[in-house]
Amino acid sequence: MRNSRHSAQQPASSSRRLLLGRGSWPEVRRIGDILRAETVGGVLLAVAAVAALVWANSPWRAAYFALGDVRVGPAALHLDLTLAQWSADGLLAIFFFVAGLEVKREFVAGDLRHLRQAVLPVSAAVGGMALPAVAYAVVNLGSPETLTGWAIPTATDIAFALAVLALIGTHLPAALRVFLLTLAVVDDLVAIVVIAVVYTADLAVLPLLLALVPLALLTVLVQKRVRSWWLLLPLALLTWVLVHESGVHATVAGVLLGFAVPVRRRAEGEGPGLAEHFEHRWRPLSAGVAVPVFAFFAAGVSIADSGGLGAALGQPVTIGVIAGLVLGKALGVFGATFLVHRFTRAQLADGLSWWDVLGLALLSGIGFTVSLLIGELAFGTGSDWDADVKIGVLLGSATAALLAAVVLRTRNRVYRRVCAEEERDTDQDGIPDVYQRT
Numbered sequence: 456m457r458n459s460r461h462s463a464q465q466p467a468s469s470s471r472r473l474l475l476g477r478g479s480w481p482e483v484r485r486i487g488d489i490l491r492a493e494t495v496g497g498v499l500l501a502v503a504a505v506a507a508l509v510w511a512n513s514p515w516r517a518a519y520f521a522l523g524d525v526r527v528g529p530a531a532l533h534l535d536l537t538l539a540q541w542s543a544d545g546l547l548a549i550f551f552f553v554a555g556l557e558v559k560r561e562f563v564a565g566d567l568r569h570l571r572q573a574v575l576p577v578s579a580a581v582g583g584m585a586l587p588a589v590a591y592a593v594v595n596l597g598s599p600e601t602l603t604g605w606a607i608p609t610a611t612d613i614a615f616a617l618a619v620l621a622l623i624g625t626h627l628p629a630a631l632r633v634f635l636l637t638l639a640v641v642d643d644l645v646a647i648v649v650i651a652v653v654y655t656a657d658l659a660v661l662p663l664l665l666a667l668v669p670l671a672l673l674t675v676l677v678q679k680r681v682r683s684w685w686l687l688l689p690l691a692l693l694t695w696v697l698v699h700e701s702g703v704h705a706t707v708a709g710v711l712l713g714f715a716v717p718v719r720r721r722a723e724g725e726g727p728g729l730a731e732h733f734e735h736r737w738r739p740l741s742a743g744v745a746v747p748v749f750a751f752f753a754a755g756v757s758i759a760d761s762g763g764l765g766a767a768l769g770q771p772v773t774i775g776v777i778a779g780l781v782l783g784k785a786l787g788v789f790g791a792t793f794l795v796h797r798f799t800r801a802q803l804a805d806g807l808s809w810w811d812v813l814g815l816a817l818l819s820g821i822g823f824t825v826s827l828l829i830g831e832l833a834f835g836t837g838s839d840w841d842a843d844v845k846i847g848v849l850l851g852s853a854t855a856a857l858l859a860a861v862v863l864r865t866r867n868r869v870y871r872r873v874c875a876e877e878e879r880d881t882d883q884d885g886i887p888d889v890y891q892r893t
Contacts, residue, residue: 472577474792474801475630480890482565483629486636486790488640490617496742497618503755511755524753533700539752539836545829546745548695548709553741554643555713556734561640563718575795576634580641582791584609584817587783591775598771602838604833606649608851610825613639614742615816615852624861628873635815646825654832657702666697674715677729682734704832706884746824753827754845761842772840776847781854786821789813806873814862820855823848
């Protein structure tokens with residue numbers, strides 16, 4: 456029996472270089488906790504999206520769109536926004552704050568801090584964003600005014616993807632769960648950069664520079680491990696307001712605030728780090744409120760008012776988004792993973808096959824929250840292409856989900872066997888046996 460601290464912290468050694476290895480037990484346990492919270496959020500997101508679609512296509516659809524156009528907020532601060540805008544600019548800042556915490560945590564204290572383990576998810580994420588953009592651009596080459604939407608199909612919605620997994624009853628092995636989340640983390644990081652750089656049309660430099668003042672003060676406080684909400688929250692809100700005023704999308708403020716929070720504990724045994732503390736506090740609000748409310752306001756599209764489904768499927772924006780999410784994502788993630796295998800000579804971990812990689816690649820084509828947000832930034836709410844974007848995202852995500860379900864469901868028996876092995880703890884020490892083997 457081995458239950459040493461060292462063996463629990465490190466993945467089992469092997470003479471082979473493996474793709475999709477399990478990783479370390481602390482990382483697997485932490486990711487398992489995150490995925491359980493995100494799965495619940497994904498179900499709420501799906502319910503909100505369906506409710507929006509039903510209402511937007513009912514005889515009472517005028518009330519749905521009128522609700523989204525209700526304005527609240529102080530006009531003097533240029534914050535008299537519609538409820539739909541508040542959901543995108545305000546609530547999604549919470550989502551990106553949690554994403555910022557997770558990105559920093561993965562690269563500072565997670566398995567991604569090791570270059571050897573980061574190569575695969577980073578390569579897969581880059582491939583899974585580059586090829587969808589190419590697919591969209593190819594479809595829209597004859598329509599230059601719609602090329603600005605190239606980034607719409609590049610994002611993966613981890614919450615929606617996990618909701619699909621929960622519905623089809625697939626028990627993903629730890630290695631695949633870790634790969635899926637780390638891929639989504641890198642995906643979020645690139646999406647943040649795209650939003651900040653590509654979709655900032657009019658930049659006001661002074662407010663952006665002023666935003667650095669409250670951000671710097673908050674950084675100093677959190678570096679000193681201050682947790683008092685009455686100090687931190689006003690500084691965070693002021694940072695958000697100033698970034699919003701600068702013309703940079705306000706969700707970027709959430710990311711910057713997440714990056715400011717320290718990940719590591721100051722001393723051993725002092726409890727969870729500040730990033731982990733904030734993540735536990737804010738992730739339920741992000742997954743359970745912010746993202747579903749945004750989905751409710753963003754997903755509603757009246758099929759009849761947009762000319763019908765047939766008309767939308769004839770538009771290059773709709774076709775490009777679907778092609779990017781279904782084909783581009785699958786080819787990008789699968790192709791990048793295969794290239795890493797080819798050039799590093801690494802082999803898939805025992806029990807896994809290329810069908811598993813294909814299933815996850817298809818699953819990554821579920822792009823919802825960030826895809827809808829980028830669609831609004833690219834073309835504007837209520838534009839000629841707004842309905843086409845929403846229909847493309849919904850149909851593309853649904854198609855990717857269906858294809859992923861077919862592939863992963865056929866492997867469910869294998870997954871159950873692997874999961875049973877990963878959960879076996881014969882010595883009852885709280886650490887599964889597979890993480891203690893050397």
